[in-house]
Amino acid sequence: MSSTAERAADRGPDQDRVWTVAEHLDDILGHVHPLEPIELQLLDAQGCVLVEDVTVPGALPPFDNSSMDGYAVRTADVAAATEDHPAVLTVVGDIAAGSGDLPAVGPGEAARIMTGAPIPPGGQAVVPVEWTDGGLDSGPVTHMPARGSDPHGGSGRVRVFRPAKDAQHVRARGSDADAGELALRAGTVLGAPQIGLLAALGRGTVKVRPRPRVVVLSTGSELVQPGEDVGPGRIHDSNSFQLTAAAREAGAIAYRVGAVADDAETLRAAVEDQLVRADVVVTSGGVSVGAYDVVKEAMHEVHFRKLAMQPGKPQGFGRVGPESTPLLALPGNPVSSYVSFELFVRPVIRTMLGSADVHRTIVQAVCPEGVASSPKDRRQFLRGWYEPATIDGPATVSPVGGTGSHLIKAMAHSNALIVVPENVTEVAPGGEVDVVLLA
Numbered sequence: 001m002s003s004t005a006e007r008a009a010d011r012g013p014d015q016d017r018v019w020t021v022a023e024h025l026d027d028i029l030g031h032v033h034p035l036e037p038i039e040l041q042l043l044d045a046q047g048c049v050l051v052e053d054v055t056v057p058g059a060l061p062p063f064d065n066s067s068m069d070g071y072a073v074r075t076a077d078v079a080a081a082t083e084d085h086p087a088v089l090t091v092v093g094d095i096a097a098g099s100g101d102l103p104a105v106g107p108g109e110a111a112r113i114m115t116g117a118p119i120p121p122g123g124q125a126v127v128p129v130e131w132t133d134g135g136l137d138s139g140p141v142t143h144m145p146a147r148g149s150d151p152h153g154g155s156g157r158v159r160v161f162r163p164a165k166d167a168q169h170v171r172a173r174g175s176d177a178d179a180g181e182l183a184l185r186a187g188t189v190l191g192a193p194q195i196g197l198l199a200a201l202g203r204g205t206v207k208v209r210p211r212p213r214v215v216v217l218s219t220g221s222e223l224v225q226p227g228e229d230v231g232p233g234r235i236h237d238s239n240s241f242q243l244t245a246a247a248r249e250a251g252a253i254a255y256r257v258g259a260v261a262d263d264a265e266t267l268r269a270a271v272e273d274q275l276v277r278a279d280v281v282v283t284s285g286g287v288s289v290g291a292y293d294v295v296k297e298a299m300h301e302v303h304f305r306k307l308a309m310q311p312g313k314p315q316g317f318g319r320v321g322p323e324s325t326p327l328l329a330l331p332g333n334p335v336s337s338y339v340s341f342e343l344f345v346r347p348v349i350r351t352m353l354g355s356a357d358v359h360r361t362i363v364q365a366v367c368p369e370g371v372a373s374s375p376k377d378r379r380q381f382l383r384g385w386y387e388p389a390t391i392d393g394p395a396t397v398s399p400v401g402g403t404g405s406h407l408i409k410a411m412a413h414s415n416a417l418i419v420v421p422e423n424v425t426e427v428a429p430g431g432e433v434d435v436v437l438l439a
């Protein structure tokens, strides 16, 4: 390993100048690519982007089937049926969903049939059981008796009290999708209905870009695991939980590594250990100018820089290990680390996923309170509560909490970030601002 002075020189003059948010993001995204597609089991592909056009292999539904529990009949036999003059038909069998052996329905006959069961040969329509006596020699019934209490329900006679139109209560083969039709286009994000469709088509696996694996490490000797007692001067590690949760919400498979002490060798070893399961490494803390800023000390491949933003001024980005895995070193203040995640890590995850939505939505809203002061030459991201426009007025956003980057509760009570640009030092009450929507 080179000396500290050499390492500082290696990082070049960039570490002394102030970078814009856009420059830092461009540098990061310039080194990040969508992950190579792989074939995944359906549920493992949830939330992933499809990279193949999926065509319908065979008609859906694959056969004409009943949409009601009732009786498959020939329409002519029931054309004149009324409650006073029911059609009386001979029941020739029972067809459950999944039946392969189908009794033919001839003139004057009916087959008892369940929802989803194939329409038998000769069957032209289905009369729901409620339009019949259910074979009980009575008036209309509300349901079929359970098979256990009526083993002969698929035989005997049934009285039908209403006529049925041709194909009534029949779901035709191919009425959902025809063989050869495009089922899902490449680029589709696989949500629950899309996964359901793939399963219905018989697909066990599907080709997608996988979820990126994000390893989150927090640093700081002051950090104690939640659930354990904090001693004097110590605090619970909240960043690693917040960032891991955020990575999952962004679509990643995220692994949280408990807090690493402020020791350069320990941190380096911890990062090296994690690389085997990481597409991205995210660290929190240890990037400022203190004597214990361990990420800065340990990770000499990482470029540390100051950004023209608040919170989130100190940031690091580099590529580490044999696979040049991107590492984003976020500042330790909890609000700074979360805002940094939103601005820089989330777009990395979304890019690796191959998502069309890399960035959060930005909208304009009126800020009734205004912003009393914002630092010159720094883009400020205030926590806010956004209310969409209603018929009574435009969308609004109100600051939540102050500017302090330790205000975790205020962050947890906000749903947006209010953006105050570099060249704006105050926003008058009722002024319009850009708002990053966090959901």
Ligand SMILES: Nc1nc2c(c(=O)[nH]1)N[C@H]1C(S)=C(S)[C@@H](COP(=O)(O)OP(=O)(O)OC[C@H]3O[C@@H](n4cnc5c(N)ncnc54)[C@H](O)[C@@H]3O)O[C@H]1N2
Pocket: 218, 219, 220, 222, 223, 235, 236, 237, 238, 239, 240, 284, 285, 286, 287, 288, 289, 290, 293, 311, 312, 313, 314, 330, 331, 332, 333, 334, 336, 405
């Ligand atoms: N002399 C200067 N001091 C600081 C500057 C500066 O420019 N000059 N920048 C400040 C800014 S801005 C930030 S942001 C922080 C960044 O500091 P570090 O990234 O080195 O973070 P730490 O020093 O490790 O921690 C800062 C703060 O956050 C708390 N923390 C850290 N990790 C966690 C965690 N996992 N869970 C909860 N809280 C955490 C830590 O206890 C500190 O309070 O530097 C300023 N200083």
Ligand code: MOO
Pocket: 309, 310, 311, 312, 313, 314, 331, 333, 336, 337, 405
């Ligand atoms: O940038 Mo620090 O992130 O202001 O607290």
